Amino acid sequence: MSDKNSFTLKDVSKTFEETQALSSVSLSIEQGEIIALIGPSGAGKTTLLNILSNIIQPDEGKVRIYGKAAAQYSSGRELARKVGLMRQQFDLVGPLPVIHNVLAGKLGEWGLLKSMISFLFPRDKDEAADALERVGLLDKMYDKTSNLSGGEQQRVALARLFLQKPQAILADEPVASLDPARAEDIMSMLVQMVQQEKQTLVASLHSIDLARKYCNRLIALKDGSIYFDLPTAEVTDQQLTGLYQLMESKDGATVAAFS
């Protein structure tokens, strides 16, 4: 296992109650890769992301995050410097003004006293303003976060990642609840940030179009196993059809399929 890898998984399995969420998944992800995690609902995408972000531990197999075994990250602080998360729009503290949600990216660096002072008199305001300007929300700095639209809230979450500056970003359906135009908008901002900061990105996506457009590697999961793991250019339409097929009758005809 090389240490330049962001993530290395070896024979990772995870079972919930009676359903096998992941079975013997192995993969390695290098720094700077932009990866889409695709596959039908229930294929294990979220489980895989939760294992990569050390939120859940696998039943079997080895997980290394930046060269260190996942179990050895004792504090959330240490992990937060390596890995940042982005999920759907419910991740922000709604009653707080936007600026505090952005500055929350700094909480891993700040001591208690500084975070207390900042609650009344925001610290590192220039950095927060800069991040908000990049996502086009500078004018909403002091607005109550829950008053923002879904797309705007995702942009605030992006600004928070700008301040956190992790080495890798794991995004679980970051654009799932947005209309196509806004989804495209968030996705391009996210990828632009990742490229500028030379970060690693692993994003689970429902939209194959977005995955193909923005990511240079596609990892497809089906029934808890890797269906294919290829550079985007090498993925064929046939493979994608196979990935999303619901079931096949005995003579091979497709009963129901969508792509």
Added chain:
Amino acid sequence: MQHFHKKNILTGLLILVFVWSLFSVQWRADLFHSGGQSTFLHILLGLIQPDLSTDILQLAIVSSWRTLTYAVAGMSLALIVAFVVGILASGILTKGKTQRTAIVGFFRGLLGFMRAIHELVWAWLFVAAVGLSPFAAVFAIAIPYGGILGRIFADMLNDVPAAPINALKACGSSRWQLLMYGYIPHAAADMLSYTMYRFECAIRSSAIMSFVGLGGLGYQIQLSLEDLKYDEVWTFMFFLLGMVIVVDLWSQQLRKRLVA
């Protein structure tokens, strides 16, 4: 289906118990006090024509002020106690399962003890201990109200949605930072509005408590009742009502500002 059956059986049983309890009442003419009717009319008359003489109004204002003072002082103490103990009882600052069980158990128990005893009983105890001093009234409100508020605060903190808290954790927040940036902002509006509601209750409690001799509206109501001066009783009651309404309006304004 089974659950539904069980519920119906319980409902039937409770109705039977109620009907059975009616048989234990002796339905005779002396169930009601025979002189009650004229007293009732007397009381009604007082409601229409409360005593509005300067003396009584002055007395009402002074007593209302005293009642309000006890309520405000008691409530302020209760709020501080409830905030600290409520956070501890919610277990959000604890680490690990054993620690959590121990700390949550202890502080939930403490809050339970504080509110299990009624403020009037606390008042009697404190009057016995420190005599008829304002401290008796203030502590008698602060302890049970601290228990009630603390319990509700703890529940509100436990009900904060998990997603934003997990996101803050992923940013590397410590437990104290989670409390400040996640839990409290989420719960603050509800906490405040519940505190205002309890403040309203504290005013009523403070009035009642003065029955033990601590002065205030309740004490005046008691004196007037003993003299059978129902017109005076109503004057004091209207002052009590006025205070409760003012607090209610104030709390509505506060809530509107917080939720917007």
